[in-house]
Amino acid sequence: MHDTIAQIQLLRRQKNAVILAHTYQAAEIQQIADFVGDSLALSLEASRVKDAELIVFCGVLFMAETAAILNPRRKVIMPDTAAGCPMADMISAEQLRHFKAEHPGAKVVCYVNSTAEVKAESDICCTSSNAVKVVSSLGTDQEIIFVPDQYLGKFIEKQTGQKMILWEGYCPVxxxxxxxxxxxxxxxxxxxxxxxxxxxxxxxxxxxxxxxxxxxxxxxxxxxxxxxxxxxxxxxxxxxxxxxxxxxxxxxLNACLLCPDMKVNNLPKLLNALQNEETHIRVPQPIADKARLALQRMLDLS
Ligand code: SF4
The missing domain is CATH 3.40.50.10800 (NadA-like)
Structure with missing residues (x-):
């Protein structure tokens, strides 16, 4: 383990890499990261990376995609791209397009726990930190579609008093x-x-x-x-x-609250990613450009 950590420390310096980690990552990953935060803090941090050449993102795929979208000049890699998010996969861009067609005129607020393609179909993103602020910014007369987390959606409805059209996704954890x-x-x-x-x-x-x-x-x-x-x-x-x-x-509270996807990453995989840079996260440019607008509208409210 000490050897792995020493090799990671050496390579991160040689490659001028910054390591970002979500607060749900294993302790060993959080300990070695340059920055640990929630989705909002990580999005902001990723958009501000200027000095490093390489962003190593320790989280799940939608988070690394968000970093790549917000900082297209930096190469973003992950220890293991198999770390997905079942909630993000509960709605596809095509399903969202159909949903929008059923509710013409509604604005789409999209939780960042979603694919780049779904963000590209949305008007504005939110995280759990700023969801109430984002929805409130749209005004009480605006019809709003909220995807994909129905429980976060219901929480926002309770806080704002505003009814929304909710997609019935959820976090299985x-x-x-x-x-x-x-x-x-x-x-x-x-x-x-x-x-x-x-x-x-x-x-x-x-x-x-x-x-x-x-x-x-x-x-x-x-x-x-x-x-x-x-x-x-x-x-x-x-x-x-x-x-x-x-x-x-x-x-x-309870051991059931363990996300297998968040635990896919480990130190040997982090070292391997730094050595080989094979897990380069690429978001097709037309999708990235549209998704960036939705993310930037959110960040402009921060
Ligand atoms: S905890 Fe839930 S929302 Fe977060 S990555 Fe795991 S499945 Fe997705």
């Missing part, structure tokens, strides 16, 4: 967390505040004290006076939380 599992964990830790991700089911969100993106969870962990938290999102966040607030205690 967060969807596994039931209200019963959540109640059981809460009963074991009475009085401990519970934070959950808006990709969880509405009945789980009802039981939470905070419904937050991973970036917002880390901010709360640092700033809150509470010393203990129950955490209802993918378990990779535990490393990021503990790192952000080492003196506090974080209790993971």
């Amino acid at each position: 967060h969807e596994k967390l039931s209200a019963d599992m959540t109640k059981e964990a809460k009963s074991r830790f009475p009085g401990v505040p519970l934070m959950v991700h808006p990709e969880t089911r509405p009945e789980v969100q009802e039981l939470a004290d905070y419904i937050l993106s991973t970036g917002q969870m880390i901010k709360l962990a640092k700033e809150s006076k509470a010393q203990r938290f129950l955490v209802g999102t993918e378990m990779g966040i535990m490393h990021a939380l503990q790192n952000a607030a080492p003196d506090k205690q974080f209790i993971h």
